[in-house]
Amino acid sequence: MSLTHDYIKQRLEEKFGEQVSNFEEPYGFFSFEAVKEDNLKVMQFLFDDPVLRFQFLTDLTAVHYPNSKGRELAVVYHLHNLVDNVRIRMKVFTDINTPDVFTATSLYATANWMERETYDFFGVNFVGHPNLKRILNVDEMDYFPMRKEFPLEDQTRIDKDDEMFGRGGSII
């Protein structure tokens, strides 16, 4: 029997009830949302269950939604069942003022660097991470560049033609 999306959804709802929600399938990719405090429990369940077996973390990143108050930062986990070749996506949302999410490093060793990257760019504070510091950007950086309040361009430049870089000027 192949692992169907309906089956995964049913198992999750049986186990976690209200704690998991927003099931969707954009482009056929099964996604759901979990309560942020339960992220580890849900992942542990998906990892240990003899049928679900989501034992590989493909990707971990974050998204910034500045307009949804109280749910500004979404941490996205891409999980993969290598035996049945099924991929799912799990999201947890957090307030940008308290961006604390439990680390997945004890479950997936690969989460270590990916959480550092997510911290580096979005400032998500992974509670319990063994070495949470910047990984890609310079250590002296004092902001999280992928958050939308920070403009893409380096605002300290004065010698570039602003019109060419979409800062002020006119667009015809």
Next chain:
Amino acid sequence: MARPVKFNIHPKQADIHDNIAIADMPEGLQGEGYFATSFEKVIGRARMNSLWPLPFATSCCGIEFMATMASHYDLARFGSERLGFTPRQCDLLMVMGTISKKMGPILRQVYLQMAEPRWVLAVGACASSGGIFDTYSVLQGIDQVIPVDVYVPGCPPRPEAILDGVIKIQELALNESLRRRNSEHYKALLGSYGIQ
């Protein structure tokens, strides 16, 4: 409409006397069996024609440099036959490509390891000014961390442009006073980059 191809329709006969550039003799006293001139002129000429470039190629401009170095454009014609891959042997640092902020200290370290006299050529928009990468991770021009002698514009510059930059460096090497590197002015310049 097809463009008529007009290259090489009147091939030139090879003329060895016409093709070899012979440098003019520096000013000096000349007599039978001797020639006297100042060290500055001789050494400048020697340096100019034996620059050892250190290619610091990080991205697309580096590819253009490979063409410059290869047989068609042939950097070796200008006395830069030998590319050194250690800064300690080289006197021309050619920076080609996007230098990220994290790469900045490494570039500076490479520069510091070079012995005087040393020249720096910034090839391409990225090395000169950050180029199209006007963003949080890219150094907005290598002149923020090390002094630059010649900038080559372009994204990427053609090999001819890179050669032109090298020739400009050669002119600097030729005309540079032997005492320049000891001067107060030069020390102040390095001092402004925090280099002793």
